Amino acid sequence: MAERERARAELLALLCENARYSTTDLARLADLSEDEVDATIAELEDSGAIRGYQAVPDPNRADAERVRALVELNVTLDRETSYDDIARRLAGFSEVESLRLVSGDYDFALDVEADSMDRVSRFVSEKVARLPEITQTVTHYVMDTYKHRGIEMGGRGEDDRLSVSP
Amino acid sequence: MKLADRIERVPPSGIRRYFDLAAEAEDVISLGVGEPDFTTPWSAREAAISSLERGRTSYTPNRGLRDLREAIARRESDKRGLDYDPDEEILVTTGASEAIDLAFRALIDPGDTVAIAQPSYVSYPPSAIFAGGEVLSVPTRAEEEFVLTREALEASGAADASVLVLCYPNNPTGATMTEGELAPIADFCREHDLAVISDEIYADLTYDREHASIATLPGMGERTIVVNGFSKAYAMTGLRLGYALAPPEASAAMTRVHQYTMLSAPTTAQHAAIDALRNCEADLREMNSQYDRRRRYARSRFVEMGIECFEATGAFYLFPEAPGGDAEAFARTLLEEAGVAVVPGDVFGEGGAGHLRVSYATGLPDLREALDRIEAVLE
Incomplete structure (x- = not known):
């Protein structure tokens, strides 16, 4: 069982690092057989521990000029409406890239993405702000991205080590 | 000339x-x-930058900043059971390399024999020779996964040596030695009165097992100088910072050489190292x-x-x-x-x-x- 846990944790870490590792390489990296790798990944996927695989594009270089904004939402709850209810309504919109309930000055933090600033504005004012539970919205347009999903977007550092050293 | x-x-x-x-x-x-x-790690680099901004660029005490020695003492004790006094038994050096050089100079008289388990890092034989010693190579073998054995010590005549140099985890083989494998080596050193220089610069880089230090074995602390540093574990090679853990007399002897030849280890690096120990686990x-x-x-x-x-x-x-x-x-x-x-x-x-x-x-x-x-x- 401990070995199974170790395999799950190690493969999850490896796939988070690079989801494109081949089964063969994963087996070598995690010290497992290829069959064990396939079975464990299937298990991680089936159980919902892994929800998907995505590339991490540099937003500054991606082909289409996408506009991104962070949106803060304040809401009021009543007997019939919970955070989950509001979250479900918001999460359905394709413009919403991520949605989190947070502590602090506001309730929900959204990452919103669309083709133009106008589209983002219209989405926030027409779709989000009009929900009856939403009492306030604050929209921050993203001006530059320096680090995303743990990856720095700047140039890669050069390896300035001596090529051979004892 | x-x-x-x-x-x-x-x-x-x-x-x-x-x-x-x-x-x-x-x-x-x-x-x-x-x-x-x-x-x-950025946290350690940032600490170095910040120390420069605050103008912390003077000499430090010969043995190194007290905060650093305390942090080293705590970490070595917690992690490896190596208990050393920050004031009398710890010396901060310019890289582990300086600590190795100092250890030889503190222990070797002209003509003394230095037994070196090999293959090993290239600097030990020259450093021993610069200190006036004679080098005796003690082979470790692939069939034994490059672990040093008592038999190899005996066969090579190491009983007559005054110092034994160990480097585990080993450069170049990647071999490690367990406590059980170190015990007969410790027995041999006690029986034949050898001092040990144990280069443990890779001690934090072990896999599937914890590092064992020969200095923790019975009667070995008093005859061992443990050398370690920040280069490998914290990726700080260019900052040049190491340290030696040694019984008071040997530590004082090394410090005497250090105070005249080096004065103190790089101050900026010491500030980085304090942060590394505190924040970079x-x-x-x-x-x-x-x-x-x-x-x-x-x-x-x-x-x-x-x-x-x-x-x-x-x-x-x-x-x-x-x-x-x-x-x-x-x-x-x-x-x-x-x-x-x-x-x-x-x-x-x-x-x-x-x-x-x-x-x-x-x-x-x-x-x-x-x-x-x-x-x-x-x-």
């Missing part, structure tokens, strides 16, 4: 030509590097798990290629056998035909002949490409 005899006694390395060749070659992926590919763990994955990956590849490669459990080296047996010839072939640099094992003493030191302190994409190229050359 007439040069001192001891300089003549340390000839320039015969392998220099290969190193020069590797340094000049273009498009080479190097698995020959003896330092981490990671950069120093998570970075250390992350680097460790990266090395571990690469270790498993690279070893699997060698085994799949049919190359004999024992399962190293420390440092960031594998020590596979060189196909064909001639390590330098094979290393040249790899360099010229595949554009991959490795270090022929002969560099590290007789016992290293016929092996290659392959460093996995290289990102996985390069490591994979290098191994693909080695595989292609073999075919």
Whole structure:
């Protein structure tokens, strides 16, 4: 069982690092057989521990000029409406890239993405702000991205080590 | 100008030509590097910058900043059961290299014999000779996974030596020694009154096991100088910071040499090191798990290629056998035909002949490409 846990944790870490590792390489990296790798990944996927695989594009270089904004939402709850209810309504919109309930000055933090600033504005004012539970919205347009999903977007550092050293 | 005899006694390395060749070659992926590919954790670098901004650029006490010695004492005690007093038994040095040099100068009289378990890091024999010692090589063998044995000590005549040098986890083999394997070595040293210089610079880089220090064995603390530093574990090679843990007399002796020849270790680096000990444990763990994955990956590849490669459990080296047996010839072939640099094992003493030191302190994409190229050359 401990070995199974170790395999799950190690493969999850490896796939988070690079989801494109081949089964063969994963087996070598995690010290497992290829069959064990396939079975464990299937298990991680089936159980919902892994929800998907995505590339991490540099937003500054991606082909289409996408506009991104962070949106803060304040809401009021009543007997019939919970955070989950509001979250479900918001999460359905394709413009919403991520949605989190947070502590602090506001309730929900959204990452919103669309083709133009106008589209983002219209989405926030027409779709989000009009929900009856939403009492306030604050929209921050993203001006530059320096680090995303743990990856720095700047140039890669050069390896300035001596090529051979004892 | 007439040069001192001891300089003549340390000839320039015969392998220099290969190193020069590797340094000049273009498009080479190097698995020959003896330092981490990671950069120093940002928190430690930021502490160094901040110390500069505040103008902390004067000498420190000879032994090093008190805060640093305290942090070292706490960490060595918590992590490895090595209990040393920050005021009398810890000395901060300019790299572990200085600590090794000081240890020899503190322990060796002209003509004393220094037994060195080999293959090992290239600096021990020259440092011992510069201190006036005679070098006795004690071989470790591939069949025993490069662990030092009592039999090897006896067979090589180490009973007459005054100092034994150990380096586990080992450069170049990646071998480690368990407490059980160290015990007979400790017995031998006590019986024949040998002091031990234990270079534990790779102590934080062990896989599937915890590091064991010979200094923790009964009666060994009083006859052992433990050398460690920040270069490997915290990827701080260029900051040049090491330390020595030693019983009070030996520590005072080393400090006496240090105070006249070095005065104090680099101040900026000491500030970085304090931060490293306080705040960089998570970075250390992350680097460790990266090395571990690469270790498993690279070893699997060698085994799949049919190359004999024992399962190293420390440092960031594998020590596979060189196909064909001639390590330098094979290393040249790899360099010229595949554009991959490795270090022929002969560099590290007789016992290293016929092996290659392959460093996995290289990102996985390069490591994979290098191994693909080695595989292609073999075919």
